[in-house]
Amino acid sequence: MSLALSTNATISAASPAPALRIGLIGFGCVGQGLYAILQQVPGLGFEVGRIAVKSPDKPRSLPKEAFSFQADELLHDPALDVLVEVIDDAEEAFRLVSTALRQGRRVVTANKAMVAQHLPELVALQHEYGGTLLYEAAVCGSIPIIRTLDAYFGQEPLRSVSGIFNGSSNYVLTRMGQDGSEYAPALAEAQLKGFAETDPTLDMAAFDPRSKAIILAAHAYGVLLQPDQVLNLGIENVSATDIAYAAIANQKIKVVAGLYLLPDNQLTVLVTPQFVDQSSPLYAVDDEFNGVVIEAEFAGTQFLRGRGAGGHPTGSAVLADLAALRGNFHYAYPKLAAAQLGYTTDLEIEIYLRTDDELILDQLGFTDITEEADEDGYIVGFVPLDALLQHRDRLRQAGAFVARTGNVRPATQPADTLALAEVE
Ligand SMILES: NC(=O)c1ccc[n+]([C@@H]2O[C@H](COP(=O)([O-])OP(=O)(O)OC[C@H]3O[C@@H](n4cnc5c(N)ncnc54)[C@H](OP(=O)(O)O)[C@@H]3O)[C@@H](O)[C@H]2O)c1
Incomplete structure (x- = not known):
């Protein structure tokens, strides 16, 4: 598509970027919150490509075929652009997130216990393999505090x-x-x-x-x-x-x-x-x-x-991280560097x-x-x-x-x- 200007010059409008394909690991309060937001506001440029959960027999709001029961399948799916880790098991979350970062992937997590316990390793993995981890949802849900402190302050x-x-x-x-x-x-x-x-x-x-x-x-x-x-x-x-x-x-x-x-x-x-x-x-x-x-x-x-918790407020923080990833944002940890x-x-x-x-x-x-x-x-x-x-x-x-x-x-x-x- 092109726009005609009165000067006879033309500007080619960039064709919309393809939607970012999300691998969603966890479909509980936060996972469903994010999913609902993306359904409610179409055209944001994100699509949930695959969803992994734990229990095959749990009743769900989506058909069983929509789910994988092996989170590792998502880790190894090259068609997924970004992984969103929102499970309720801190140890397993660290295994999944650190594996993804070793692949140089872009990852969003909401797991505060996992991030607090492993932050030095998570920072080092990003430096070593070039991946990015964002976790705004891990602190005070919908309040944009981490990016405010890291980038603005x-x-x-x-x-x-x-x-x-x-x-x-x-x-x-x-x-x-x-x-x-x-x-x-x-x-x-x-x-x-x-x-x-x-x-x-x-x-x-x-x-x-x-x-x-x-x-x-x-x-x-x-x-x-x-x-x-x-x-x-x-x-x-x-x-x-x-x-x-x-x-x-x-x-x-x-x-x-x-x-x-x-x-x-x-x-x-x-x-x-x-x-x-x-x-x-x-x-x-x-x-x-x-x-x-x-x-x-x-x-x-x-x-x-x-609001510090709940599906929609926390999903909102995850959505903000996804948009930030699309813009190639990463935490600079500027004060860590100054030490x-x-x-x-x-x-x-x-x-x-x-x-x-x-x-x-x-x-x-x-x-x-x-x-x-x-x-x-x-x-x-x-x-x-x-x-x-x-x-x-x-x-x-x-x-x-x-x-x-x-x-x-x-x-x-x-x-x-x-x-x-x-x-x-
Ligand atoms: N809830 C909140 O308001 C809130 C706010 C801020 C941060 N957080 C953080 O967000 C994360 C998720 O919380 P939540 O409240 O959404 O938890 P949740 O409602 O208990 O849901 C957890 C989901 O993770 C899945 N899961 C667990 N182990 C898995 C595995 N090994 N592989 C794949 N899927 C697995 C579960 O599968 P099944 O469905 O099969 O059980 C379930 O769908 C936690 O780290 C929490 O601290 C939550």
Whole structure:
């Protein structure tokens, strides 16, 4: 086709590029979400070429002939331009994605646990074999946070990146705050409404937001972390008493994943319940929503809020990655290349701890106590972060609930208290 111009010149309009053929591995919540979007909006230039699932006998919305039951067949199909890996098995996901990257393929994944666990290898495989891996859907669903940090904020120092990265626990805390209910009925309601898994551990014990924080640490700060280096404390032991304690001070308890740049080019990452007051944009992020606050050195504060899960929101993030791949986008990991920051846990953080376990109190080694109420069983004060890391599992098993106030200080200089809360 050509367009005639008044100058008699002509421009040949490029014929539309052939649709990118997708090999879709996994047809659950996210896989079906992406499929539905592509059906609903034809003409996007993507077509699902093949779909792989696991169980041959499961009832499906498409005929059985539409499926392969061997994901490896898709890996070895040269007619597929891009692979979308959205299965629920992190180990198998890593095998599939790393094999595809060794073939120099273009791959999209939504698997945060897999990416967080294997990020150094996944970056190295891309360099070595020339493939590309994008994973926007792995962090906060539809919120475009990874590309924002990697591409837009790739050069600018960031004072902090913090947020609510898990919709299930946020839903439970919101219900407890609104109804005065206890944890168990609030969780049961979240499960009934499909906002929490049957096994809620990954979400409620904050393993899921920890994976997301680890992914963001690579893009926002160029720091590669192993999961065990990052403190994650969840809400399995939260009670209506704790929520009421926060409400008296006009605060809410939220599970905040925080990446904080400290003096001397040190980064620390904390994923724990935190008291949040109305000055924080996170205060109003309720129900199943996610929110991220970026504190950039020159741009100032930015806040993104959106749906962190669900077929359509997560499918939307996968679609954005597919479009980015078509434009030859890849993560530049610019701060990884600069590698200027260290990682520290040599800090004291101020916590609210409710427990009736005397041993835990001794083990944590409070260095300073700012408030104590024996009758309610809580204590507020500074403890070494390393002690919390060491006793994380015992805190959980002992039924203790911990929330941080937002204050931290270097372990060796008690006078220099920093208010992290101020930068959220
Ligand atoms: N759900 C969300 O809102 C959400 C949000 C962000 C990220 N994610 C991530 O996205 C991924 C998928 O989550 P989902 O909720 O869509 O999971 P899901 O609903 O449980 O679906 C998983 C799909 O993977 C298939 N599968 C499992 N093992 C397979 C294998 N070895 N080969 C081929 N197919 C296999 C299953 O097959 P069968 O159908 O035969 O069982 C199923 O279709 C996970 O990594 C999750 O963490 C999910």
